[in-house]
Amino acid sequence: MIRIIMLGAPGSGKGTQAQLLSKYFLIPFISAGEILRQEIKKNDKTKNYIQNTINKGKLVKNSFIIQLIKKKIKKKKYCNGFILDGFPRTIEQAESLKKNINIQYIIYLKIKHDSIINRIQGRLIHEPSGRTYHKIFNPPKQKNKDDITGELLHKRKDDNKKIILTRLKEYEKYTKPLIKWFRKEIKKNKIKLLEINSNKSITDINKKIIHYINNFKK
Numbered sequence: 455m456i457r458i459i460m461l462g463a464p465g466s467g468k469g470t471q472a473q474l475l476s477k478y479f480l481i482p483f484i485s486a487g488e489i490l491r492q493e494i495k496k497n498d499k500t501k502n503y504i505q506n507t508i509n510k511g512k513l514v515k516n517s518f519i520i521q522l523i524k525k526k527i528k529k530k531k532y533c534n535g536f537i538l539d540g541f542p543r544t545i546e547q548a549e550s551l552k553k554n555i556n557i558q559y560i561i562y563l564k565i566k567h568d569s570i571i572n573r574i575q576g577r578l579i580h581e582p583s584g585r586t587y588h589k590i591f592n593p594p595k596q597k598n599k600d601d602i603t604g605e606l607l608h609k610r611k612d613d614n615k616k617i618i619l620t621r622l623k624e625y626e627k628y629t630k631p632l633i634k635w636f637r638k639e640i641k642k643n644k645i646k647l648l649e650i651n652s653n654k655s656i657t658d659i660n661k662k663i664i665h666y667i668n669n670f671k672k
């Protein structure tokens with residue numbers, strides 16, 4: 455059983471690494487942002503609230519995302535472990551997770567803020583699956599098409615410079631304090647924290663994470 459949390463600023467590579475780790479360790483990944491984007495498509499009551507919040511670059515209410523994640527991780531598919539990308543992002547979210555499950559690994563991707571804008575502006579996503587690419591750093595095999603389905607790739611609406619700056623402010627205000635909170639938790643519980651420089655290549659980062667986790671599994 456492996457449960458991993460991916461932590462880091464917007465564009466730090468959480469989703470990219472979660473997808474690669476999922477393939478390597480054969481466990482599913484859960485993206486909080488993706489759950490919210492899917493929710494926009496299927497839930498008329500909450501659609502406007504989620505869309506407006508994401509498009510402002512703000513975090514949705516704790517109670518709202520907590521109930522969505524709780525519901526998700528109860529599913530049978532996740533009973534042998536999972537990789538959580540983008541949750542928790544606040545101390546309140548982390549406290550609620552702690553009440554429900556144990557986490558073994560936290561992977562904290564550290565990135566310089568000036569790299570974030572380039573990454574986010576070049577990102578392309580395959581909307582139905584959430585697969586992520588980058589025009590330069592991680593291009594699809596065929597221009598603008600998903601590698602698996604061949605369907606068209608799109609830019610996320612919140613991937614523009616103005617919204618990114620708000621997302622970064624939210625990160626500094628709510629998620630940075632969470633890192634301190636986790637450092638205290640590590641001392642009390644058996645959680646392992648890997649802090650990794652995310653200004654390296656996707657492959658290098660991936661190798662480091664796998665090496666780190668495999669060392670503990672031995």
Ligand code: AP5
Pocket residue numbers: 462463464465466467468469470471486487488490507508511512513514515519539540541542543544547573574576577578586587588589591592621652653654655656659
């Ligand atoms: P979400 O979709 O989670 O967005 P985010 O946290 O802002 O993170 P990103 O998806 O932008 O970045 P990432 O770290 O996954 O980077 P990626 O791997 O794609 O959330 C969207 C919104 O939903 C939030 O703003 C909020 O409103 C709401 N929300 C979500 N979770 C919430 C929560 N828990 N509580 C409240 N609200 C919540 O990489 C980015 C790009 O860089 C890609 O193009 C990739 O190919 C490229 N790249 C990746 N790694 C590298 C590398 N090493 N070198 C070069 N390029 C790279």
